[in-house]
Amino acid sequence: MIERRQTKTVYVKDIPIGGGHPIVIQTMTTTKTSDIAATVRQINTLATAGAKIVRLAIFDQDDAEAIKEIKQQVTVPLVADIHFSYQYALIVAENGIDKIRINPGNIGSDDRVKQVVDACKARNIPIRIGVNGGSLERNIKKKYGVTPRGMLESARYHVGLLEKFGFEDIVISLKSSHVDIAVEAYRLASKEFPYPLHLGITEAGTKFGGTIKSAIGLGILLYEGIGDTIRVSLSTDPVEEVKVAKELLSALGLYKKPRLISCPTCGRLQYDMFPLVDKVEKYLETKDYDITVAVMGCAVNGPGEASAADIGIAGGKDEGLIFVDGKIKRKVKAADMYEELIKEIEIKMNKQKES
Numbered sequence: 001m002i003e004r005r006q007t008k009t010v011y012v013k014d015i016p017i018g019g020g021h022p023i024v025i026q027t028m029t030t031t032k033t034s035d036i037a038a039t040v041r042q043i044n045t046l047a048t049a050g051a052k053i054v055r056l057a058i059f060d061q062d063d064a065e066a067i068k069e070i071k072q073q074v075t076v077p078l079v080a081d082i083h084f085s086y087q088y089a090l091i092v093a094e095n096g097i098d099k100i101r102i103n104p105g106n107i108g109s110d111d112r113v114k115q116v117v118d119a120c121k122a123r124n125i126p127i128r129i130g131v132n133g134g135s136l137e138r139n140i141k142k143k144y145g146v147t148p149r150g151m152l153e154s155a156r157y158h159v160g161l162l163e164k165f166g167f168e169d170i171v172i173s174l175k176s177s178h179v180d181i182a183v184e185a186y187r188l189a190s191k192e193f194p195y196p197l198h199l200g201i202t203e204a205g206t207k208f209g210g211t212i213k214s215a216i217g218l219g220i221l222l223y224e225g226i227g228d229t230i231r232v233s234l235s236t237d238p239v240e241e242v243k244v245a246k247e248l249l250s251a252l253g254l255y256k257k258p259r260l261i262s263c264p265t266c267g268r269l270q271y272d273m274f275p276l277v278d279k280v281e282k283y284l285e286t287k288d289y290d291i292t293v294a295v296m297g298c299a300v301n302g303p304g305e306a307s308a309a310d311i312g313i314a315g316g317k318d319e320g321l322i323f324v325d326g327k328i329k330r331k332v333k334a335a336d337m338y339e340e341l342i343k344e345i346e347i348k349m350n351k352q353k354e355s
């Protein structure tokens with residue numbers, strides 16, 4: 001059982017981050033934000049896939065202004081990702097953004113920081129400080145190098161600038177593309193700050209390599225109870241980021257999602273199992289029920305695993321055996337295996353819905 005580290009709770013619209021609340025999955029759009037139609041489409045796709053918060057890059061004034069229209073067309077809370085420009089921060093705050101990612105040390109004078117803080121305070125908009133190993137402040141880098149300690153010092157500096165103006169609606173991230181540096185930086189930060197932590201291994205890489213890297217880095221931290229919201233960064237469609245994040249949390253028992261068990265198959269297999277597993281996985285992808293489904297290759301070891309799941313199927317030559325709650329329910333024809341399995345899954349989910 002993972003014991004979560006207690007932090008302050010920060011609200012992004014109606015989504016709580018920290019304070020022991022469920023870990024929030026977020027991701028980022030890849031569209032040009034000012035292309036409103038495409039951005040809205042992608043936000044909605046990501047929300048359907050399971051993202052509870054979606055971040056958008058604010059690269060220019062058109063992007064900042066587009067937030068007003070985008071906010072009217074989506075319900076999932078939005079975060080504006082801003083580098084350097086306090087003016088964009090003021091525009092998006094005015095336009096209804098739900099959270100801003102900006103490093104106050106990068107926007108200039110105290111007066112500018114105060115303007116952003118005031119705008120956010122007036123509208124209950126939290127700020128995420130995003131420390132990145134690749135862009136540490138020059139003096140910090142000189143003193144500490146790109147190290148966990150250097151990243152902690154950078155976070156201290158930015159947090160101090162917000163606290164100076166009485167702002168404490170803060171989320172912190174300390175991302176690095178090196179798993180070991182990120183893990184240690186987050187460990188240090190979790191001891192130092194009362195604020196929720198946004199976990200991420202930045203520029204993790206491709207769908208395959210990046211998934212492994214993220215699973216290791218985020219997995220270690222989450223297992224230690226560190227982390228309140230996560231973003232998996234992959235060089236691919238952000239829907240994949242959401243799927244990986246869900247799977248990662250689910251593997252640690254931190255997310256309610258159907259679990260799919262399937263065997264690797266071997267020479268005993270007598271039916272085309274992989275397409276069936278793929279179809280079942282696709283079906284379960286958007287469901288948030290606490291249910292274990294097993295798809296097994298044969299009647300040798302299959303029934304054992306299938307019967308330990310809530311719903312299972314052990315396929316054979318021309319037929320399959322359906323198991324429900326550990327007991328054989330019935331035989332079904334090979335051609336009907338998918339439909340029959342889904343029928344049982346739906347009965348189980350409906351029962352959960354009613355209870």
Ligand code: SF4
Binds near residue numbers: 264265267299
């Ligand atoms: S369940 Fe059957 S087909 Fe699958 S790996 Fe085990 S023995 Fe092989």
